[in-house]
Amino acid sequence: MSAYKFCILLLCPWFCFAQEQEQSCGSPPVVQFGDTLEPRERTNKHGTVITYTCPEYYIREGNKEVVCRNGEWDDPPTCIEPCIALEKDMIANNIQLKWTSHKKLYIRDKEWIGFVCMNGYEISNENLLRIQCKRSVLTYPKCSKIGE
Structure with a gap:
């Protein structure tokens, strides 16, 4: 912020004030x-x-x-940025989207997304299949072959 000083020198030489x-x-x-x-x-x-x-x-x-x-x-x-759930990432983790058959889905920051394991695969805790978008990053759950 800058200011300039205005002084009244004739009447009061010590009196100056700044005006923005x-x-x-x-x-x-x-x-x-x-x-x-x-x-x-x-x-x-x-x-x-x-x-x-x-x-x-x-x-x-x-x-x-x-x-x-x-x-x-x-x-x-x-x-x-939003998160993007991509088919290649879901296939790599043996999961698919829970509520839709889309191969690509945009998720806003802090929103939640649900997955299910692909046929023939399972996960130890079903709660792990629900994840939150955190600043454009999705940490995918991973399902394993049944019996492994």
Whole structure:
């Protein structure tokens, strides 16, 4: 934040006061995977508001709007990637999706997904077949051949 001093030297040489000067900002912060609703300008006036959006299945963390305040932007949001359940990963772990026959499924951050073991396979604890998406990472359960 910058300020300039204004002094009244004739009447009171010791009396000075600072007055805030509104400064403009540069381009708004770039958000990975995010976009802005307003056009991105190189220079933005003090008080300019920029609104961020995230793609479908991505979760916005933080404020959706940032404001230019005296040459500084507010902290921008983050777009958290979804998890992607892929057929190849499910086959490698002898599992399939519980509620759908899709071969690929997008899961938002912190959402839960259920699996079942493929025919001829089992798991020691059925609760392990329900997992949570954690910041774009799925830790798949693994089913073993029955009797192994």
